[in-house]
Amino acid sequence: MSADRKPFFRFNPNAYEIGRAFERDEVPCEVCARPCIWRYTGAIYTHKAKVTVCASCIYNGDLADFLDDEFFTLHDVSHEKMRPEFEAELLQRTPGIACFNPFEWPILDEKPLAFLHYGTKEEAHHFDTPRVAEAMKREFSRYGWKEPYPLQYALLFKEVDGDRYRVSIDLE
Numbered sequence: 001m002s003a004d005r006k007p008f009f010r011f012n013p014n015a016y017e018i019g020r021a022f023e024r025d026e027v028p029c030e031v032c033a034r035p036c037i038w039r040y041t042g043a044i045y046t047h048k049a050k051v052t053v054c055a056s057c058i059y060n061g062d063l064a065d066f067l068d069d070e071f072f073t074l075h076d077v078s079h080e081k082m083r084p085e086f087e088a089e090l091l092q093r094t095p096g097i098a099c100f101n102p103f104e105w106p107i108l109d110e111k112p113l114a115f116l117h118y119g120t121k122e123e124a125h126h127f128d129t130p131r132v133a134e135a136m137k138r139e140f141s142r143y144g145w146k147e148p149y150p151l152q153y154a155l156l157f158k159e160v161d162g163d164r165y166r167v168s169i170d171l172e
């Protein structure tokens with residue numbers, strides 16, 4: 001498979017892991033008419049009905065042209081100010097992550113962080129470092145939560161080109 005059919009999303013680098021944003025599927029992509037190979041399984045927030053789309057068409061912006069909806073988004077999130085060049089990349093060219101409710105996508109120095117892990121049992125070990133513990137504490141204490149924190153509501157983010165971590169909370 002050529003790399004262009006499985007593009008890398010820097011703000012969602014684990015998007016192809018099982019149960020995340022894509023499934024292997026040969027059905028035709030409605031945007032490029034080729035077999036999807038990686039069919040997007042996440043939500044597309046737009047006025048159109050459900051669209052079958054492949055990973056490449058999300059990555060290269062063809063989905064945006066196809067929908068003809070400048071306000072469409074792949075994310076149910078709020079966020080602080082980010083530089084304009086990141087806005088379309090994150091909201092329209094990065095696969096969304098599964099969430100129960102709208103959550104805050106962390107931004108540092110006006111650049112989005114990358115989503116790495118859910119706080120599920122399988123991924124809990126990724127939260128077991130001092131830097132992540134610090135990020136957990138920062139976020140949960142804002143809500144008056146005391147340790148032990150409910151890891152199942154945590155979403156772990158890390159800077160794309162740095163070492164700072166942030167946690168967002170997605171309550172059921």
Ligand SMILES: [Zn+2]
Binds near residue numbers: 031057
């Ligand atoms: Zn496509």
